[in-house]
Structures are given as C-alpha cells and as structure tokens.
Amino acid sequence: MRIVIVGAGIAGLTLAAALAKAGRRCVIVEQAQDFSPVGSGIRLAPNATRLLTGLGLGPALAEASSRPLRRDILGWDDGRLLHSTPLGDEAEKRYGAPLLTLLRSDLHRILLDAVPEGTVRPGRYVTDVLENSDEVTLRCSDGREFHGDVAIGADGVHSSLRALLRPGRYRASGQAVYRGVVPADRRPAPEREPRIRIWVGDDRNFTDYPVSGGRLSFSATVPAPSPGPGSWTTEGRIAALGRAFTGWDERLLADVPGAEWVGLWELNEHDPVPAWTTGRVVLVGDAAHPMLPYFAQGADQAVEDAMVLAEFLRYADALSVGRALAGYAEARRERTERIHALGRRALRAFTEPAEGDPEDRPALLGDLERAETEWIFGHDAGAEAVRRARRLNRPR
Known part of the structure; x- marks a missing residue:
C-alpha cells in the first residue's frame, strides 16, 4: 500500500517510525528544505513515553532528557510553594512510564533517526489534493506529484492539507x-x-x-x-x-x-475540525485537533494519534483504506476533544483574574489536574488501538 504523509514533525515522524516497525513503507513530504534546530522545550507525559519506548526509543529519550522530580505551583510575587505534584520515580511507578522534559529539536532528531533513510522528501509544499475512488494525488508548488492509496496530513496547526480539505475556524x-x-x-x-x-x-x-x-x-x-x-x-x-x-x-x-x-x-x-477523514485522506496531531498549550498534551496526543493510525493501517490494503481511517478517527476523536476542552478550561484557570481570594487559584488548578491526570497519563493508546483494529478487521 502506498502511504504519503505530509509533514515531518512529531506526528509524521512517529507515524513513519511505527509503520516501519510494522513493515510498512511510506514517504513524508515536508515543506522545509532543511531541519534547523528549534530551541524550545517540550514535556512528554507517560502516555507518550510509553508508546515511544515501545518503538525502541527509550534509551535515546533517556539520554537526551531530564526527569523532573515534581511540579510546583508557586506564588507569583514571592515564589512560596502553593501546590506540588510528585513526578520522577513515583510517576513512573504509578503510570508505568516516565514523564520527561527535553528540547523539541532533540525529540525531532531521535524520531528522524528512527525512520528509514530516504523517507523524508524536503522542500515540497503541497498546493492541491485530488482524490478519487482509486487513489489520492498531492501536487506540490514545484510541480512534483505524489500518488498514494492514502494521504495523511501531519503538518501541524497551520496544516495545508486541512486548509485544502475543510478550513477550520479559530x-x-x-x-x-x-x-x-x-x-x-x-x-x-x-x-x-x-x-x-x-x-x-x-x-x-x-x-x-x-x-x-x-x-x-x-x-x-x-x-x-x-x-x-x-x-x-x-x-x-x-x-x-x-x-x-x-x-x-x-x-x-x-x-x-x-x-x-x-x-x-x-x-x-481553534474549534474542533468537523471531520478528520474524506475517504483516502486523514488528519493527525495538530492538523486534526490544534490545542492550546495549557494542558501540555499537544505532542503527547500527536504521538497517540500516530501509533493508533499505524495500527489501523497495519491491517489495511488499498481497498479497505476508508474503513481503516474511519476506525482510527472513531478511536481518537472523543479523547482528543475532551483534552481540547481541558486546554480551554486550563486557559481560563491560568489567565483569568481570580474571583475572590487569588490564593484559591492553585487549589483549582490542583483539582483540575487530579481529576484528569489518571485518565490522561494512564491511558495506553497502543493497547486500545490493537483491540479496536483487530475487532474492525475480524472476519464477518
């Protein structure tokens, strides 16, 4: 099966690495000509590090990252401790995987090293998508065309593929x-x-x-x-x-x-994208569900998307692509929309003036964290994908 991914970011590279492990080849069309380092940091929660470790990337991640011992919420004026959440060994024991912090450029390098040489085709900006019952064609600004049985938009919050299919509102x-x-x-x-x-x-x-x-x-x-x-x-x-x-x-x-x-x-x-797939085209990561950074799950959900989609494509052939993509979207949509909503709630908690005593704000943040952390950090998207994909492809 011919698989074309648009975007060599976290979602696209994780998907390519997972497909390679399953014996599937793909091509990644990337608009950047080269990969200059991006200096900001990123937090990977246990729900993502569990999956990346399953791809064999655990040692590389451990070498390039830090393992924070805890998360402290501090008073804005004097830095006094207002709320603390244990991380480190305690979080790893509780969730079965660590919480790590590292540079985005280091994560990108680790993922790039995990895909077969020649997978990424740089300097290609997608300007048009043509889809029919047999294949999908991506046209690039330089006139080059890429043909596939499936095209995957993994090109981030400003996704050209999403804009061509169904522009979202923001x-x-x-x-x-x-x-x-x-x-x-x-x-x-x-x-x-x-x-x-x-x-x-x-x-x-x-x-x-x-x-x-x-x-x-x-x-x-x-x-x-x-x-x-x-x-x-x-x-x-x-x-x-x-x-x-x-x-x-x-x-x-x-x-x-x-x-x-x-x-x-x-x-x-960004409002949730109305639909993630059009038959042979599908969206993953920020292209599917752009998230505010306040719940720090953007990268983690991109990894989850990639691993789940790879599992569904593992069972698909050129004739059953539509069913596989629909199964992926069904498996992921409710969870990502819930986390998307949490990001909006966290935006209000972090930035709106506190009603009543400002000292109540950390407690509100702590309540939000405790209510959802188990559900987010403890989730094994890979295991769920295996169950769903096998059920979808069970002989009828």
Missing part, C-alpha cells in the same frame, strides 16, 4: 507566549533540583523546567502584546519579558538575560 485567545532556553549552571545548588516550576498570577504565568546540557526551557504566557521596537529580536523580547513580570518573584527572570534565543507566538483558540 479566534485569538488574547494571549501570547514567549519561549526560550537559558543556562542554569550558575544557579545555587538548591535551585538546580530538576523540577517543573509554574508561577501563576492574574492574566499571565511563567513556567520553566530542565532540559539537556544543564539548561532550562521556559515559557511565559502574557496578554498578547502590540509589536514594539525590537520585538523581533531576542534582546527586545528579553526586555519585554522584564516589563511583563515587573514585581514578580525575582527568581523567575534571573536566568533570562542569558537566553540563547527567545521566540514569541500569539495563541489562537
């Missing part, structure tokens, strides 16, 4: 996020303990956590700023961060002046 959230990487080797020893720290205040918050090489990745969510002098440079963004968090705990920005780089992105709220 609106500005009113928030923007600064992301960067800073050295942490000059910190006092007590401050070097590996943990996720979250400072929360009205309409803004700041998070940091360790990654490889003695560095910290940080993200700072603020009301979306108007472009100003220097807003396109790292130096200008560092200055803007200082202004945005004036009066906050002094530890929060202590390392930011040494940032290797700082990026700025506006955050949009």
Whole structure:
C-alpha cells in the first residue's frame, strides 16, 4: 500500500517510525528544505513515553532528557510553594512510564533517526489534493506529484492539507507566549533540583523546567502584546519579558538575560475540525485537533494519534483504506476533544483574574489536574488501538 504523509514533525515522524516497525513503507513530504534546530522545550507525559519506548526509543529519550522530580505551583510575587505534584520515580511507578522534559529539536532528531533513510522528501509544499475512488494525488508548488492509496496530513496547526480539505475556524485567545532556553549552571545548588516550576498570577504565568546540557526551557504566557521596537529580536523580547513580570518573584527572570534565543507566538483558540477523514485522506496531531498549550498534551496526543493510525493501517490494503481511517478517527476523536476542552478550561484557570481570594487559584488548578491526570497519563493508546483494529478487521 502506498502511504504519503505530509509533514515531518512529531506526528509524521512517529507515524513513519511505527509503520516501519510494522513493515510498512511510506514517504513524508515536508515543506522545509532543511531541519534547523528549534530551541524550545517540550514535556512528554507517560502516555507518550510509553508508546515511544515501545518503538525502541527509550534509551535515546533517556539520554537526551531530564526527569523532573515534581511540579510546583508557586506564588507569583514571592515564589512560596502553593501546590506540588510528585513526578520522577513515583510517576513512573504509578503510570508505568516516565514523564520527561527535553528540547523539541532533540525529540525531532531521535524520531528522524528512527525512520528509514530516504523517507523524508524536503522542500515540497503541497498546493492541491485530488482524490478519487482509486487513489489520492498531492501536487506540490514545484510541480512534483505524489500518488498514494492514502494521504495523511501531519503538518501541524497551520496544516495545508486541512486548509485544502475543510478550513477550520479559530479566534485569538488574547494571549501570547514567549519561549526560550537559558543556562542554569550558575544557579545555587538548591535551585538546580530538576523540577517543573509554574508561577501563576492574574492574566499571565511563567513556567520553566530542565532540559539537556544543564539548561532550562521556559515559557511565559502574557496578554498578547502590540509589536514594539525590537520585538523581533531576542534582546527586545528579553526586555519585554522584564516589563511583563515587573514585581514578580525575582527568581523567575534571573536566568533570562542569558537566553540563547527567545521566540514569541500569539495563541489562537481553534474549534474542533468537523471531520478528520474524506475517504483516502486523514488528519493527525495538530492538523486534526490544534490545542492550546495549557494542558501540555499537544505532542503527547500527536504521538497517540500516530501509533493508533499505524495500527489501523497495519491491517489495511488499498481497498479497505476508508474503513481503516474511519476506525482510527472513531478511536481518537472523543479523547482528543475532551483534552481540547481541558486546554480551554486550563486557559481560563491560568489567565483569568481570580474571583475572590487569588490564593484559591492553585487549589483549582490542583483539582483540575487530579481529576484528569489518571485518565490522561494512564491511558495506553497502543493497547486500545490493537483491540479496536483487530475487532474492525475480524472476519464477518
């Protein structure tokens, strides 16, 4: 069966690696000409690390990542501990897989190394999709065409494939996020303990956590700023961060002046995509369900999507593609929509002014976390996919 994937990000590469393990070849069409490092960090929860370990990537992930011991919610002004969640060995024992933090570029490298050489075709931007009962054709801006029995849109929140099929609606959230990487080797020893720290205040918050090489990745969510002098440079963004968090705990920005780089992105709220498949075309990851970052499940759900779709395609042939894609969408839609809704709830909890006592906010965040963590972290998407795919393909 001919499989064409659009996008060599987390979803696309995980899918290609899973297909290769199952003996299926594919081609990935990627618009970027080369893969320049992306410096921001990423958190992989147990529901994703369990699946990636199953692909044989556990040792590479362990070498490139940090294992935070806990997640602390801190007072915005003085950094006092307001709420703490144990991670590290306790989380691994509870969920059967670790929670890891690492650079997105390191995860991308690990996944790229896991796919067969020649799988990725860079510098190809898809401009048109033609689908009939026999095949799907992807036309690229350079005139090249790719033909397949199935085409998979794994090209992220700005998916060209989704836009060509059924554009989704979105609106500005009113928030923007600064992301960067800073050295942490000059910190006092007590401050070097590996943990996720979250400072929360009205309409803004700041998070940091360790990654490889003695560095910290940080993200700072603020009301979306108007472009100003220097807003396109790292130096200008560092200055803007200082202004945005004036009066906050002094530890929060202590390392930011040494940032290797700082990026700025506006955050949009996307409505769920009405349908993920049109017969021979299907969407995965952010192309199917763009998520706000507040529940930190975007990458994890991309991995889950990829592993579930790979399992359904494992049983499919050119004549049964539509049934396999419909089975995948049915298996994934309810879970991703629920997590999508949680992201919106978390946006409100993290950024809207607290009603009553501001000290109640961490307890509300803790309640949200406890209510859903078991259901999210403890889920084995791979095992569920095996059950569903085998049931779908059982002789009738």
